[in-house]
Each structure stands twice: as C-alpha cells, then as structure tokens.
Amino acid sequence: MALNPLENEKTPREIVEELNKYIVGQYDAKKAVALALRTRWRRLRLPEDKRTEIYPKNILMIGPTGVGKTEIARRLARMTDAPFLKVEASKFTEVGYVGRDVESMIRDLVEVSVNQMRVRRQEECDEEAHRAVEERLLNLLLPPAPMTYSTLQEVSPSPHQQTTREKLRTMLREGKLEDREVEVELPERSVMVQGFIPGAGMEEMQSNLQEMLDKMMPSRKKKQAMKISEARPHLFQSELEHLVDEEALVGQAISRVEQAGIVFLDEMDKIIGNGQGSGPDVSREGVQRDILPLVEGSTVKTKHGFVNTDHILFIGAGAFYGTSPSDLIPELQGRFPIRVELDSLGxxxxxxxxxxxxxxxxxxxxxxxxxxxxxxxxxxxxxxxxxxxxxxxxxxxxxxxxxxxxxxxxxxxxxxxxxxxxxxxxxxxxxxxxxxxxxxxxxxxxxxxxxxx
The missing domain is CATH 1.10.8.60 (Helicase, Ruva Protein; domain 3)
Structure with a gap:
C-alpha cells in the first residue's frame, strides 16, 4: 500500500539518509527539503486555528545543470507518495499572450493527484472487480432463468443449472474458455472534439468542451461479439467504474494537492529579463507576476473543483548563469525564503x-x-x-x-x-x-x- 503523504513520520535525518541512497552529495539541499517535509508533518498536528496560519517555506535551488536539483525533488515526492509536478517556468507566458498560463500547473497537479487516487482505489477494488467480472461472464455463458410474470421474482436455478455454472466457473479460472465468444454491451465512443481551437495553450478548453459534450449526449451502448479474453478487460474496467466513488475520490485528490502537493519550478532563471523592459522582457516579468499569486496562496478553478494553493510546496530551481536570484522581482524573491546552492560535480x-x-x-x-x-x-x-x-x-x-x-x-x-x-x-x-x-x-x-x- 502506498504511503499517505499526510502521515509521513520520517525525521529529517531519516529523509536525508533515504535521499543519500540515490543522490550523491548536496547535503544542504537534502536538509532543506527534509525540513520542509517535516514542517508539514508538524503543521498538521496543530489545532485548526494555528494550522491555517502556517505557510510552507518555499525553496530556491541554485546550481548548474546535472547536479541533482530535479532528482532531489522527485525522490522526495516519491518517498512520501505526494502529488508532484515538474514544470519549466520558461514554458509559461503572461496572461494575454499566446501560450500556457501559469494556473495550468495547478490543474495538471490536480490531474496527477486524481490519477494517483484512482490507481490506489482500483487496487483496493481489484479483487471485488474480478469476482464481479467472473459472475458477468458466467451470466453471458449461461444466462440466469427469467423472472416469472405472476410474481415478478427471479426463479431459483435448478440443481442442474447450478452444477453447470460451477463447471463453467472452474473452466473459466483454468483459462479453458478464453476463445469462447460472448456478446458484450460496450459504450459507444463519443465524437472527439479536436483541431478547431487554434493557438497554443488551448488543451484545457478543448478538454472541458469534450467533457461538456460527453455529458450532454446521452450515453448509448452497443452489443459486440468478442472472445472472453478480449471481453474481460472491458468488463473489468466497467466494474471498476461502478465500484469507485468518483466524487469522493476527486475530493480526496484535491485535499492531497492542497495539503501535500509539490510543484518543482525549473528554469526560474529563464524568466528573468535583461533589463531592457521591452519585447520578451515584458512577458518574462509578467510570468513572474502571474506565478506570484499561486506561490503566495490563491484559489484556482479546475474542472474538478476549486483548489487552494496556500499550503502547496513550491521548489524553484535554476542555473542562474549571468543572472542572480536577486534579479527576480522582489515580491517573488520573498516567496522563496530558503536559498540552497548546489555544488558542481567533479x-x-x-x-x-x-x-x-x-x-x-x-x-x-x-x-x-x-x-x-x-x-x-x-x-x-x-x-x-x-x-x-x-x-x-x-x-x-x-x-x-x-x-x-x-x-x-x-x-x-x-x-x-x-x-x-x-x-x-x-x-x-x-x-x-x-x-x-x-x-x-x-x-x-x-x-x-x-x-x-
């Protein structure tokens, strides 16, 4: 079973020792992320009124490429099973320019968390789903007796039918019926929305439009004959969808993002302008100003609901060749109070x-x-x-x-x-x-x- 990131009880020393198994050197950076993780654990054990007042101390890693900045953050997230997203700050553009807006990183982080929770829930339901698939396949091979019109109650199967059903069950489990054909009801695929929304950064709008059309269109099913070996995955997925409470799952996923999410912002040095104040510089500084509300704490609308970023941990990173963290806008500098310099490798x-x-x-x-x-x-x-x-x-x-x-x-x-x-x-x-x-x-x-x- 995966760890719950909200209940990780490793001490800072234990976290550093775990990171040492995969990353050589860079003790200061490991220590900084270990303390950030432990601070989260401490905050969650405070009374509610005090808890809301304590914000994460975001980290800025400074060092050349290939020294372990990304790996430290990725290993930290994997160690705790926390929702983790790595993005390049240079890929975003200021609001009003063609490109991805900074809020898309939070939407992507929510998708990561939803997928993590779905996988976990499906693992929990795996055995139950396999039992249900077996029963459905048996019903397709040997349909149950119809209800009587007089009582509208199901007729109990005869001893002969029960014996036949158990024989089929044994053959199914032994894989002897994999080539037998059955008729399965499958949902018809909806028409895909694609290609007519121009411009970069429109993936979110296209996805939302597709989802809206799927909800508006009535779900239709079609019967299709296929071998049991081909039908089993379809039936298994169908049973999982019935067993997984999607609404509760999404709620838990959003909570995990808000309380345990980690965003690794790489290439922070690439959004520093050269001081001319025109052309690309305007957009670069604009990206910094757009990132600022997310790091300070704001509410972002996603297709799964609203997400508060107050307690998401942001880890910035950059080589800062020819520039310095002090070249970032002052407000953003203040939101990354912990600075760590990583050593070059020889x-x-x-x-x-x-x-x-x-x-x-x-x-x-x-x-x-x-x-x-x-x-x-x-x-x-x-x-x-x-x-x-x-x-x-x-x-x-x-x-x-x-x-x-x-x-x-x-x-x-x-x-x-x-x-x-x-x-x-x-x-x-x-x-x-x-x-x-x-x-x-x-x-x-x-x-x-x-x-x-």
Missing amino acids: KTEFVQILKEPENSLTKQYKSLLETEGVLVEFEDSAIDEMAEMAAEINDKTDNIGARRLHTIIEKVIEEISFIAPETPGKKFVLDAKLVRERLSEIVKDQDLSRYIL
Missing part, C-alpha cells in the same frame, strides 16, 4: 555516482544485460576512467554535470549491448584500457566530443 563525485546509489548507471546496465543472459562487470579502473573523462569533457565543452555519464557509459557499453542477444552466458569485464579504446579518440577531438558525448 571526478570524485562521478566515481561515487557510478558506484554508490541504488539506481547507479552501472547497476542499471548490469541488470538490463542480465535479461539477455550476459554478465557485465565494471572494474574500479573502468569507473575511474569514465569519471575522469566525463569531468574532462565537461571542462572542455558545456558542463552538463552527471548527465554526461549517461552518454559516456552508453558509448562504452554500446558494442556489448549490440551483440548481447548473440552471446548468452558470456561474461564481459570492463577495465580502463577498454574505456580508453572506446572513448580516447572522441575525447581528443573536441568537435566530435561536442556532438557525440
């Missing part, structure tokens, strides 16, 4: 990243190739060499942090990955010499390394 950190995390790239590639029956072993010398080359290329070209390791290891393992299906049972040992053979020429040629690595 060879030492790259070695740790390749070896220590539970989801390290070396462990991932080992697991992937094991599915082909191929064993791969990375010697320490190979890991050291890959880390050194990643650091060297980052220095010579664009510094993309740990993301450079993805391209490095992919290039090193490329040939083994290609021949893996033809060599089951074989073991490959990767050392520094092999790494140099695969990468030395590319690393020397700066133009090649820029495009390949």
